[in-house]
Amino acid sequence: MAAPLDVLLWRGGSNGRYQIYEVPRRENQTVLDVVTWVQRHLDATLSYRFACRVGMCGSCAMTVNGRPRWTCRTHVSKVAGGGRLTIGPIENLPVIKDLAVDMTAFFAKWQAANGVFAPSATRAAPIARIAPGKASRRAADAAIECINCAVCYAACDTVRWNPAYLGPAALNRAWTLLNDERDAGNAKRLAVIADDGGCYVCHSHQSCQEHCPVGLNPTASIAGLKRRAMAAYLKGKIGS
């Protein structure tokens, strides 16, 4: 039987500290399994967030050995070098308790970036036919699979430096809607993302695409937004 894991878990709020736990090592063990084992067997007061356990819901993001990751799809064998795991809450969001962070600012920025679909037709209208090969649809498809896990937001240095920055996830969402022919909210959306806190705050560090668990490239989406917003500005369609 393999030696047990030394697991350091963040306990408390923003002024908390890491506490060490010993967890049995198993085959096919994810980081979320480790956290759950601690909660079920060692300390029932441990707070953390998860739902689907299969990489769909985006609830279980944590900082694992210094990197933001989706813990339900992160195998211990890939990250626990030396049999040691350090698991903390994700960065750039306030800690509520232990491994759970307050996501309010993250989702508020989705709203601020007009990340909600604005229909241009009623439900009585026929289904829009958009060719799969069309450039705008391909651009939207490439960015659409975001699971709202906030890993990119936690990995972004610019979010850390500038709290007004909307962040990669909200801007990536805006990019998908900007390329959605059925959406009618793009004038308002472009005005917001071209303003202070919008796409031009991005320094293209590319941490978002480096860390995105589902392999999206928000940096490319933001680059697209920069081009689209600049064209709109030069044509006088938006002011700033």
Next chain:
Amino acid sequence: MNVRFYVWQRLTAAIMAPLAFAHLIVIFYATRHGLSAAEILGRTRGSAAWAAFYGLFVAAIAVHVPIGLRTVLIEWTSLRRRHCNMAALAFGLLLAVIGLRAVAAVVLP
């Protein structure tokens, strides 16, 4: 950073890139040919072309640098946004004044 600052920063960068390259060539030429200060001033004084060249250079710098400095101040200091704007604007004006003063010193007859 917003789209207006972004456009001005990119525009001034596009202006500065060839000017900086030409400036390096001028320095290289002057040192390779051993031009004295008096010889250099003899060529620049009263020259509208050199006045336009370095005047444009200074103007582009005085716009470009404060935009970047404003971003640095916003991201790296705890100053309020308004104070970042004022500090960047003041630095841009300072660059414009000392830059144009230097241009005047070499081009005015």
